Amino acid sequence: MLVDLHMHTYYSDGSLSPTELVRVAKEKGLGMISITDHNALDSYEEAAAACSEAGIRLIKGVELDCLYADRTVHVLAYDFEPTKEFMAMVNKSRFELDHIGDKLIAKMEKDYDIVSVADYEQYKHDRTKGGWKGIHYLHDLKLTTTLLDGMRFYKEYGCTHATCDFPTVEEACRLIHKSGGVAVLAHPGKYYGNSPISELEDALEDLRLKGIDGVECYYPIHSEALTKTCVDFCNTHDLMVTVGCDCHGEFLKKNPNSYNMGCVSKNASELRLRF
Numbered sequence: 001m002l003v004d005l006h007m008h009t010y011y012s013d014g015s016l017s018p019t020e021l022v023r024v025a026k027e028k029g030l031g032m033i034s035i036t037d038h039n040a041l042d043s044y045e046e047a048a049a050a051c052s053e054a055g056i057r058l059i060k061g062v063e064l065d066c067l068y069a070d071r072t073v074h075v076l077a078y079d080f081e082p083t084k085e086f087m088a089m090v091n092k093s094r095f096e097l098d099h100i101g102d103k104l105i106a107k108m109e110k111d112y113d114i115v116s117v118a119d120y121e122q123y124k125h126d127r128t129k130g131g132w133k134g135i136h137y138l139h140d141l142k143l144t145t146t147l148l149d150g151m152r153f154y155k156e157y158g159c160t161h162a163t164c165d166f167p168t169v170e171e172a173c174r175l176i177h178k179s180g181g182v183a184v185l186a187h188p189g190k191y192y193g194n195s196p197i198s199e200l201e202d203a204l205e206d207l208r209l210k211g212i213d214g215v216e217c218y219y220p221i222h223s224e225a226l227t228k229t230c231v232d233f234c235n236t237h238d239l240m241v242t243v244g245c246d247c248h249g250e251f252l253k254k255n256p257n258s259y260n261m262g263c264v265s266k267n268a269s270e271l272r273l274r275f
Contacts, residue, residue: 001031002265003273005059006076006186006216006244009047012037012063015130015249021261022050024247028262034061036076036244039094041087059275063186065093065166068207072161073191075172076216076242079275080181089167089175096164101134104159114141130251147251173211182274184214184242188230189222197229204233214240214272218264234272241272 008014009021016024018035021043025033033056035047041062051058060082064075080086105120115138125136135150144150154160167175173183185207192200204215217230218241234241243266246252246259253259 001057001268002029002262003032003243003268003271004028004030004245004247004262004265005032005034005061005078005184005242006036006063006219007033007247007261008037008063008249009035009043010127010130010249011040011042013131013248013251015128015251017128018043018047019050021247021249022047022054022056024261025056026054028265030056030262030265032057032059032268034059034076034078036061036063038063039065039090039097041082041090060181062090064090064172065097065161065164066169066172067162067166068169068210070162071191072164072166073169074186075169075176075212076184076186076244077172077176077179077181078184080176080179083179086175086179089172093164093166096166097161098133100154100159100161100164101132101137103163104134104154104157105137107157107159108153112141112143114143130248169207169212170210173213177211182213182240183211184216184240185212186216186244187219187221187246188215189219189226193221193223193226197225200226200229201233204230208237208239212239213274214242216242216244218243218266220245220259220263239272240274243271 009018035043059078061078066075108115123137125133131147135147138144138150139147176183215230245263247261
């Protein structure tokens with residue numbers, strides 16, 4: 001059975017509806033998937049119905065923004081119960097994430113006559129194009145040449161994820177475990193892909209001690225060496241080994257092979273899963 005446990009719908013920054021995403025998963029021959037929207041579970045009911053019809057096993061999932069050391073990392077929560085306490089964390093993180101755009105527009109309004117907080121509050125973007133409200137707003141004002149070009153303004157104006165009140169990795173893992181779920185570190189190559197392997201290994205050990213149950217070892221941008229390091233670490237410490245394409249539909253496609261559904265799918269027998 002082919003598995004892919006990391007993908008996004010238009011309820012976060014993907015371009016596809018849950019039903020459309022499941023249709024693509026079926027076309028790719030996937031037998032188990034998890035939709036892991038950023039700090040949101042809005043897609044689950046529609047996805048569950050579509051997966052039931054398609055004969056695909058759906059693992060409940062969400063991708064959480066978390067604070068770790070001097071950076072923001074993503075933790076994938078799987079197979080949890082959406083308890084009141086757990087959902088309070090998810091909803092607070094989503095508010096923090098959405099509020100980054102609000103803070104950016106408030107700052108840019110002082111420098112650009114065409115940027116207006118009042119207009120932004122009323123602005124609705126086409127979510128079938130993926131991405132976030134802020135970058136669509138700037139693009140529609142013709143302040144950027146592409147949607148992703150808008151990301152430079154977030155850095156320029158100091159409106160980054162690091163300024164948000166996200167949970168720490170320890171806090172997130174505690175609530176994931178309390179809700180009966182498991183916590184997996186998403187795409188370590190995004191944080192340590194250009195670092196010495198020893199730095200990656202030290203981080204994995206530290207994160208293991210903070211509550212991480214597994215690592216997304218198989219990921220589109222991971223090198224063979226990084227993948228092997230992660231798999232070996234998980235095998236040594238009896239942690240989960242997972243896989244994710246991080247599909248966003250048409251959004252974030254840098255080339256025909258990047259982040260496509262199933263581009264790094266693995267058979268369940270090649271992984272270490274606990275659901």
